[in-house]
Amino acid sequence: MVVLEATAGRLSDVSLELISLGKDVANSLGGPLVGVLIGASDVALTAVGCDIVDCYVDFGTIGYSSEMAVTALSARVEAIRPRLLLAPTGTLGLDLCSALSVAFDATLASYVVGLSVDAGRIQATSQLYGGKLLADCDLGDGFAIACVVPGSAVALQLGVGDVEVSNHSLDAIVGSLAIEPGIRHEPEASGVDIVAAELLVSVGRGIGASANLEVVQELADALGVPMSASRPVIDQGWLPKPHQVGKSGKKVKPKVYLSFGISGAPEHLEGMRQSEVIIACNTDPNAPIFKVAHYGTTLDLFDLVPELVELVEG
Template sequence: MSVDVLVIAEAVAGEVPDVTYELLGKGRELSDGFSGELALVLAGEPSPQNLFGAADVLYSMSGMEAGYCAPQWEMSLGEVIRSAHPKVVLVSTGTVGIDLAGALATQFDGVLASYVIDAVMEGGSLVVTSQLYGGKLLSEVEIDSFPAVLSVVPGSFASDVGRVVGEPRREVIDVGGSLSSAKGIAIELREPDSSGVDITAAPLLVSVGRGIGSKENVELVAELAEAMKAPLSASRPVIDQGWLPKPHQVGKSGKKVKPTVYLAFGISGAPEHLEGMRSADVIIACNTDAKAPIFEVAHYGTTLDLFDLVPELTDQVGG
């Protein structure tokens, strides 16, 4: 049996990340262009709340733990790919995806496209757009040789299309017997120090930019974010200064976000940042410069000084 598009789910910590649904939505679009089937593969058993209805086929790799181990996953996914014969393999540009994409492309002598932000079918060819140099350049290539492995930047596609309730056809592939020959085993999963933040999944984001002035002042906006029970995100200058860790960065060289509401304090609105947040449903900006580019995309805005406004908002929310 063969499928046209295969999506790799990264349920590394026991939960399926939002980007998997992004890949399912885009995978459905691409598979329709090929006039074929969309498949999803994951390690272990799917949880009851994740039916993955956007997929036609659900491959479960039995005989292995869901915890990520590069040699085991490369071997196991290799068996799935040999069975499914996909033209396109979609994986996210994350810790797992960066590791897997190149290895799988090499294993099957396929094409690799990294840091993908768009992919469409045009005249029988796959046209892929990737960001280079931290998003400073965009590269568009036409792929007509398959299989093609696409490593997709999280936040690039809508996830709603992939969140379809249904019952895909189950195919269980037992890989337990072959794993004994893998060159490594998973012993322990250690999460990176990211303060537990996932800004791509948050419905509300409170974001801060260069206008905050110093690392000490970041705490002012952090208190508002805490009061609103929202993650604190930031533009690139704040990250470059070391005022917040990298997982908090919004922008081409950070993460693309699509919250329901995006609050921007002291953010001028450089193109690098706007590329990462312009898809938010509602953008509310605070900047003392009335000509700041952020106001060109903001739905609501004010030129009040953030040092006057933020404490008032924190009091209102906290009260």
């Protein structure tokens, strides 16, 4: 079973990644893959790869509360009795997984980056200590939950396929809630997919101010690639959330990761250390980013980037 979320009128990227992972596990175990969608049923038709999608469309009109989502999901788990539930590491997954794990006395693996099935037992690979260690865990033979780090699998392509959609109502649940559902704010849509990019130009707090971003944006434009960022850049509203790399952002593995003014905190490294080639620009020679970088320079980014733009534009 996979928890699917819809943002900006489409299945989120991480939902498509979960379907991809879930499909492999379902094939190995010889069972169907069921999606539970918190949102519009027309989006459910694009969950190609799921055999059935259970929809709770009322989340769109009633609003959201974790109590309501946990109650709705618990009903589906009771009805379907899945071996494994996959949810994204992110606001939704963190909100739901521990509560469901307690409710069903289920094994919970957090920060999962890989799943496999060995002789009918599900194995998960989880990140520990901000990705410094990887732990292989046997999830046992009962009901287990895996909270999966975004970017851990190749997303299935969006399409319209032969998906059986079944709608469920929250009416019966709403009356019994202790917490009134509130409005769920969708992240700002930006149209970028930093997970799919083969080359990323990434920027950190070293950029100093929102107005300076255009210096690095020019390089990203010249290379024809998206710009990604560390969390402070997102927190200050200089770039929208889908650009964030790291523990609470996306996990990326581009062929080349160019970083400018990023110190290399463990939470950032967790999201990009598996890039094939890391090139770092940081004026501080002791910045931890240099411990993972294949190439590095202590030049000032404001001196280096315009030179690079000139080189790229020939």
